[in-house]
Amino acid sequence: MKKYLQMFALLGLGLSLTACGNLKNSDLANNAKTTQNTKTKSYQTTDTGNNGYTVLLKNGHYVTSPIAGLTATDNDNSVDTRELERGLVQISKAEYSTKSFYFQEGQYLSAATVNKWLARKSKTNPVGLNPEKAKGKQYNPYYLEEILEQDYLTGSGSNYHIGGISIGLALNSIDYYQKTSGGPEYQQQITRAQQKQAGKQIAEQVVARLRKKKSLKNIPITVGLFSKESKDSLVGGTYFLSGTAAANSSKIAKWKTISAQTEVLPTVGNKKAINSNDASSFSSFKESIQNYFPNISGVTATLRYENGKLAQENISITTQFYGYEQVQSFTRLVLSTAKKYLANNVPIEIKIGSVNDIQALVAKETADSSYQVHVYGGE
Missing domain, CATH: 3.30.300.190 (GMP Synthetase; Chain A, domain 3)
Structure with missing residues (x-):
């Protein structure tokens, strides 16, 4: 019973904590392992439970991602959020052992960067990962709706460093849009084949951009492609493909099919x-x-x-x-x-x-x- 009482005491910390599956089993006040370096930074780790990741805290605080909740449009479905996070943790377990890696929400992508990436590509925004606006009556849908980053670190004491990174790319299955401001809402269906094609192309661009960061040059980068459900769906979306770019590589050599349904x-x-x-x-x-x-x-x-x-x-x-x-x-x-x-x-x-x-x-x-x-x- 103690385990469940602890779990509900921690629910207020947010969905991201439950996604990694560990904090619900932790008593941060009594079970944290604390180390202090000669400067001002201290690290704590939560207890590991049920084959989940130990979570790395800084100065006693859970570290949140600056890009959490950023979306390309208002195609948001709240039930997708937990599955997007939970599913990426499950994918990561196959690449980054829960016995030797610590979990932390993503810290390498900034909100300013991701907002530009989620926008349409244009002359003023050449880094946009969504297609340019079509001319005339044609409509180019927003394929990429959201980006999730999770960091997996190794180390001990006061010395932790990035050992692997996972990126979740949430792709729309339906894009909702208006032809004129205040006008009726239209829907653009996006097939699984279109999601796969766009998702793989976007994944390669994201990996190549991450490789430009010095600290991410020689670590594995795992990418999961997630299919979002419609706005009124009662169930969350699912991951359908995942792949990893080996250290020092910007290419995902092999994609794995994920079979999941809700x-x-x-x-x-x-x-x-x-x-x-x-x-x-x-x-x-x-x-x-x-x-x-x-x-x-x-x-x-x-x-x-x-x-x-x-x-x-x-x-x-x-x-x-x-x-x-x-x-x-x-x-x-x-x-x-x-x-x-x-x-x-x-x-x-x-x-x-x-x-x-x-x-x-x-x-x-x-x-x-x-x-x-x-x-x-x-x-």
Whole structure:
């Protein structure tokens, strides 16, 4: 239970912390390892947990990226943000061992630089990575929507240096635009083939530009291509390609295909579930708890699949009751029902709450861990 209490105490630090999967298991006040050099800089590291990265802090503070949240347009989908970060961490684990590298949000790309890169290429902005504005009635879409940087460092004590860098390139699957200011909104569909072509070209330009920085000349640079979902999508996008430029090289010799899917249950309309067994299990879980407590507003699940297999299931239950014993009793029901119907070999998170507040959490962090429960304001 201590682990979960620590996790929620740290949620206020932001989505980027949860993306690296470690700080939720850390007690920064008691478990940080602190070293001080002869000048003014000190480093601390969080404890490692569940095969995640140890996070490097400076002077007791989590280091945030200056380019976080910068986008090319207003095609933003908030549910993409976490997947963009989480997925890049997963890609990075194959290149930078969690046992020897420390995580830090990107520090090499400035906001001014990235804003120019995200803009259209033009005479006044020759470094723009999005295509020039088309002439006449033709429209050239914004392919690149967002850039994410993650740094992976090695070292110890007061001496840490960059050992690898990962770049996430978020590519639009739909570009929303107006032909005239204040006019109607139009949509430009972008196919996966177009994403691949544009993404690879952009990746090579980004790697070549990073190589011009002295400290990044002889380290691996990993790039992931991420497909953003539509603005009204309930699920986040996914990475579909990744590749690494070896030290001293500006070329990505080989791209790896990433097979990842996400969906929300229950499905809408006649849409077929990715896996009928998982959908059936969720339906049984949902029906069981709704029969016990009829005044439940909604039960939805977000499932993530990797290589065709379920990798994570997050369930949200919205209640219409506030009584102490109601919440306690319902949480115990959710726990027993989850054990009965839901998959036992994947991480699962079940949030119980009213419209305004989270009332309880039932979760298992890893595929082989046991469920832990926390009722807010309860025992």
